[in-house]
Structures are given as C-alpha cells and as structure tokens.
Amino acid sequence: MDKKLQILIQKCVENDRNGQRELYTLLSPVLYGICLKYMRNKTEADDVFQDAFIILFQKINQYKFEGSFEGWAKRIFVNEALEVLRKKQRRLHVEIENSNLNNSIEDETNEPSIMVSHDKLLKHIQQLPDNYRMIFNLYVFEGYSHKAIADKLKMAAGTSKSLLSRAKSLLRIKINEELNEKVS
Missing domain, CATH: 1.10.10.10 (Winged helix-like DNA-binding domain superfamily/Winged helix DNA-binding domain)
Known part of the structure; x- marks a missing residue:
C-alpha cells in the first residue's frame, strides 16, 4: 500500500479533517461512479454518496491494512446503495416475479457487440x-x-x-x- 494513503487513513482514524478532505478528494471519482451505477438518478446517487462517506469515516478504524483500501471502500458504497434500494423496495412493496425462474438462461455471447458511449x-x-x-x-x-x-x-x-x-x-x-x- 502506498505510504501516502496509509498516512491519510491514519489521519482519518484520528478524525483529522484535512486528512478526511484529502481522502475524499482522492476516492470521490471512483466511489461516486459506483453510486451513479446503482441509483436511478443523480439526486439519489448524491444521497448514497454522502451517507456512504459518513459510514466510511465512521468505520475507517476497522480497516486492517490488509488488501486494497479502495476495494474495502467500494464494498461500503455498494452495500449502502443496496441497503437504500432494499428500503425503497420495502416501502413500495415490490415483489420479485417468480415466473420462469427454473428456465435455463443462456448467455447471449453470439450476438454482435454494439459500441455505446x-x-x-x-x-x-x-x-x-x-x-x-x-x-x-x-x-x-x-x-x-x-x-x-x-x-x-x-x-x-x-x-x-x-x-x-x-x-x-x-x-x-x-x-x-x-x-x-x-x-x-
């Protein structure tokens, strides 16, 4: 692990605001991208992003410097997005359709690929x-x-x-x- 990242993490463990700001700036592009992928719109993504960063800073002392810190942070963001979606489902009483679940689903790898931005x-x-x-x-x-x-x-x-x-x-x-x- 990069020494600068280790120092930033330690500063965050100590609730150093400058360290938190630097870590936020460093990881924001990747972690915000996760929020955008999971949520329906920018407003929902912004909410998850903010809440997940709060969780990250609250739990940063649990990071054991084993494995990728970015991977550890991504799991927090994915889990927060999933939790928000689960709560939303419960509120809307959405049920997963059970039709055709036993049918085998083939991978459509024979179809030509299409380039999309x-x-x-x-x-x-x-x-x-x-x-x-x-x-x-x-x-x-x-x-x-x-x-x-x-x-x-x-x-x-x-x-x-x-x-x-x-x-x-x-x-x-x-x-x-x-x-x-x-x-x-």
Whole structure:
C-alpha cells in the first residue's frame, strides 16, 4: 500500500479533517461512479454518496491494512446503495416475479457487440428497474457470482440469473431503439 494513503487513513482514524478532505478528494471519482451505477438518478446517487462517506469515516478504524483500501471502500458504497434500494423496495412493496425462474438462461455471447458511449450506457442502466439494476451492477461491474448475489440479497440464484437476463434484454432494447433513432 502506498505510504501516502496509509498516512491519510491514519489521519482519518484520528478524525483529522484535512486528512478526511484529502481522502475524499482522492476516492470521490471512483466511489461516486459506483453510486451513479446503482441509483436511478443523480439526486439519489448524491444521497448514497454522502451517507456512504459518513459510514466510511465512521468505520475507517476497522480497516486492517490488509488488501486494497479502495476495494474495502467500494464494498461500503455498494452495500449502502443496496441497503437504500432494499428500503425503497420495502416501502413500495415490490415483489420479485417468480415466473420462469427454473428456465435455463443462456448467455447471449453470439450476438454482435454494439459500441455505446459510457454516458449513454450509464443513462440506460439508471433507467432499469431497481432489481434489474442491482443484479446487473453486482454481476457485471462488481464481479459477484449468482450464488454470491443470491446470498447477499436473500434470493434464489435462479432469480438472480433471471433478473440479469431481463436487465440485459431491456438494455439491448433501449440501445437498439437509440441506434434506430439515429439511423432514421
């Protein structure tokens, strides 16, 4: 680990405001990107970002200088985003559809790849329903397996696979619609 980062972490453990500001500045771009991927819009992402940084500073003394600090921080941000989405689901009484969960879901690797700008892709991901967006981000960006996602979100692995398939399908439709509009 970089010596400067170690010093910054130690300053944060000691509640040094300048150290916290420096760490915030250093990690903000990456951690804010996580919030944008999980939340539907910038306002929700801003709220999660702020709350997750508060949690990070409250728990920074628990970091044991083992493994990547950035990875440790990312887990806090992902977990906070997931918690916000879980609370939102409970309030809205959203239930996961159980239809076709036992069907095998094939990976669509035979389809041609389509180039889309990062900003456009992020916009489309943010428009996904919450469950789809959570699963898509955990699987594609965070590298979780369907079993790990299922354990984390207390659902069946088949549900995770189904929601990922639906998320990919919706993204494909949105991207194709956008491409067709450009061609017209």
